[in-house]
Amino acid sequence: MLDRQLLFITGKGGVGKSTIAASLGRAAVAQGKRVLLCEMDAKGALSNLLQTSELSFTPREISPNLSAMTMNTQDALREYVSIFLKTPFVAAIPGLAGIFDFVADAAPGVKEVLVVGKLCYEVRKGNYDIVIVDAESTGHIVAQVAAPTTLRNFVPLGPLNEQTLWMTAILEDPQKTGVVVVTTCQEMAVNEALELVEALQTKTKVDTAAVVVNRVPTEIFTKSQELVFSQLNQAATKSLIVQKLGSSIDLSLQATGLARARRNLATQHIASFRSGLAQLKPINQFLLLPDFSYQPTDFLVNKLSGELEAELS
Amino acid sequence: MTTVADLIQRDGLIVVCGSGGVGKTSVSAALGVLAATQTEKRVLVLTVDPAKRLANALGLSEFGNAEVQITRDLFKTSKTKLRGSLAAAMIDTKASWDELITRHAPDEATRNSVLQNSLYKNLTERFVHSHDYIAIERLYQAHSCGAYDLIIVDTPPSRNALTVLDAPKRMQDFFSSRLLKLLTANSQWQLLALAAKPFYEIADRLLGKGLLRDVAEFFTLFRTMETGFVERAKKVEALLHDPKTSFAVVTTLEDAPLSEAEFLSAALKERKFSTNLAIANRVIPKELQGDALVQQVQDLNKLLQDTALVSELTDLLSKEEFSAGIDDQSLSKLVTQTLATIENYAQVTTQISVMQSALLDRVAGFADNFVAVPMLETDIADINGLVALGENLNIG
Incomplete structure (x- = not known):
């Protein structure tokens, strides 16, 4: 999956999305790629994992070939307007940015398009070989990757509509873009992952690059x-x-x-996950990653990226 | 010091928060079962996201927006019986919004225009964190109908729990905002007069012509419901600040969920709520904590060195279960390997237990009191599982 240019890492809260995103980033760097990691909320999970200071909208190289940024709708809007509409930013008019923000909130897909658009723009610019997104959790990812299409249906005309076309071309090309669905081997996480894969397959044209089962207890x-x-x-x-x-x-x-007993439970949930997935369109990659809970953070990312490199080579 | 026993004795609300995947929903349901079996209260568990298995454990095929009573029959196989009553419901955002609009709309025409507005669904899903607002609204509704003495709410994972708590305030702010007033001013031409023309131009260029007008229309309708909404939001806020409302934070003893729990607890404090109780879930069982296991690991190591004893043990095994033709030497080797693995896992358990007890100190740092619930060998699949979890919560 690291040969793609844009990866969205998603899954239920608490399954280790950020850890997997950071580890994939490191694994890609180890393969000689220039990597941009992007976190979608300023929770700081990614900067903690990478052991660096707070991230900002402007990407910062935190180690050779590994850059990181945090997403922000206001900044994305500002950049979008200046690049594509060649208009001085609307926020210059007092009070109006707020209204715009509010309306953008109300119209389906506008915020998502700004966000996804920024990610696609980084792909198009080509400063990085791969953009890895520590994406939104299960509930939002479908709306996110489908946003350009949603918006196009909702607003049939206008420049934003035109802009969505090149975004869709990147997002819907399985050579370029993929979603990585992360889960743990707990019942609820597995069920949510299954529902998500199904929704991605039925409601979007974005490819599911891989399913990752994280924190699998070792066989005893x-x-x-x-x-x-x-x-x-x-x-x-x-x-x-x-x-x-x-x-x-x-x-x-x-x-x-x-x-x-814990291992057996995990095995059962993985088995039901597999049989659930078998009902859906085939997934390219199914990865099991070992449980490194109770390990220090830096060690965790190193270990996992090592595992991922081995699995993916 | 608030104990679980105190919490379930009070009438009122228990708001259960925590990071995703820490067992919040099971803990909430178990608290409900405990309260309904230990007291004569009428108890409701409100959840956002039940696992199917949990619904089954409560004897339901699935939850819905409406409250469902758990029958006494469900406790047939359990030694514990229902003394009070127990109901469960899941918050369905769309259905709850429709109900709310129906209640607050000044007349039928407004109600229908809102419900049929093409932007309605999208808007209710997004603006002012409407999921969160509706969760808290649903809670208030259940509370104010007087059918329950104790309501236990399983909030959305982690930080979203805070937006839930902020929702009433946001709703009030939203109605009093300049933004809404501007947007719903009688004529859009007034807006243009307010030097908003560049904005409209850009908005139209960005969003397509007319979209803004549709949005404004919707909110003009929505404003007619302002009084009802604002009054309600104030009441909901007062309910959350009522001393009868308790907050419990669930966490596992791992760094990430615990950091979230600390964050939540600090944020609760900021909002003048106090974390009455922390629940540490999936803790190494008491008997496996401490020196007894450490001593036994050493003894096991002695056993591994004692080849005579290993071969005596090997002799005791019934060979027919193993693959045919296995010789004594291979079997003895197998016993050694197995014992070494046991030693390894026992050792890992003591290490985890040491780490957990260090993290337990952090739990003590943010809550008045905490209980530790042991790691279980199985998922909770039936009412007995919930009863057992409830007992564990009660003993702490």
Whole structure:
């Protein structure tokens, strides 16, 4: 997926979108690409992960070949107006920027087009090989990537309408643009991811580049080790251990049992996710990434980008 | 110090906030079940986004905007019985908006024009965080109808919870804004006289001709409902600030959700709400915390060194379950591997537990009191699961 020029990383809140976006960014840099990472809200998650100071609308190179920015509708509007309409910015007139903002809020797709337009514009300018977007969560991404089309249907004429055409050309080209749907192996996250993939396929013409299951607990036992584990849990073996060792290993067994149960749950949810996906149009890539919770932030991004590089090469 | 027992004893509201994926919806439902089984209260759980399994756990095929009573039958297999009553509902934004317009519209003509306005749906979905407004409006409606003693609200994930709480204020501000007044002035030509011409030109160039006029028309209609909306928003705000309203923040003991919880709690404080209770979810069970497990890991390590004991253990295993022809040596090796894995996971558990207890200090930093709920082996699939989670919340 890193051979595309624009990737939207999305998923339910809390599944690790920002982490995956940052890690994909690092993986792309490792492949020799010039990368722009963009966060959609100024939550600061991305700057924390990249261990850099607060990001702004103007991209900043934070390490060789890795630039980052934060999206802002007002700035996007300002830039849009100056580049495409060649008109001095409307905010110069006191009070009117607010009204514009309000109307833009009301009309379907206007804000989204400004945002998506800025991203497509970065792709078109070609200063970067790939633009990776730490995108909005599940509820908004469909509206976002479909915005140029929505707007075109709503406002049949006018310059904004014309502008949406080149955006659509970038967004709807699977060679150029893709959505990466991230989920964890929890029930609700998986269900939401399934619904999202379906909505992307039915309501937009934007390709789903990959589905990433994040934080998959590692497999604990092989099949035959499973058998040993269950027999170790039996009374006869337990009492032998107490007798010979002078103490039990029950708590260790319990701790392992809990980890094992969590892993089994995850496996079940992944299986139902796969069978759900099988009902839909095929997805190019299905990635499972290991659980690195309880790891320090810098380590997390390094580890994940390493995993991603290995998976994607 | 507010405990879960205190929370469910009070009449009023419990607003449950937290980052996505921390188990907020399950915790809210479990609080509801606990309150309805421990007290004689009439309890309602209002949720934004229930997992299908959770709906099933409450004996419902799915939730809707209307409140559904949970039947006593559902508790047949549970040792705990309903003492009060329990209802659940999911907030459906569109349906709630339609109801609201119907209620506040001064006459039938206005109501129909609003409901049929082509911009209506889009507008209600966007302006002044209408999802959030409607959630809080729905809450007020359930509260004021007098059918419930205790209402538990599962808010949208994370920072959105704050826009929910700010929604009544925003709605008031919106109606009193110059923006709306300008936009709904009797004639647009007045606006032009206000030197707004360049703006209109640009807006028309950007958005296409006439769009602005449609928007203005919609809001002119909408303004006729101002009094109703503003009064309502004031009441909702007062309800949130009522001492009977409690706030609970749910988090797991990981850095990211915890940072969100801290942010939420600080933001609540800023708005003069206090975080009465923090709920730390998916904590390593008590018996696996502390020295007992650490000691057992050492003992297990001794066992691994003791080849004689390993082979005795191997002898005890019933071989027929393993693949045919497995010899004693391979089986013994398998036992060693398995024990080593167990040692490893036990060790990881103690490490996680140490990290969690360090993070628990951060939880103590933002809430009057906190409870820790253990990590479970299964997802919550039925009422017994909710009862068990409720008990865990109650013991803390």
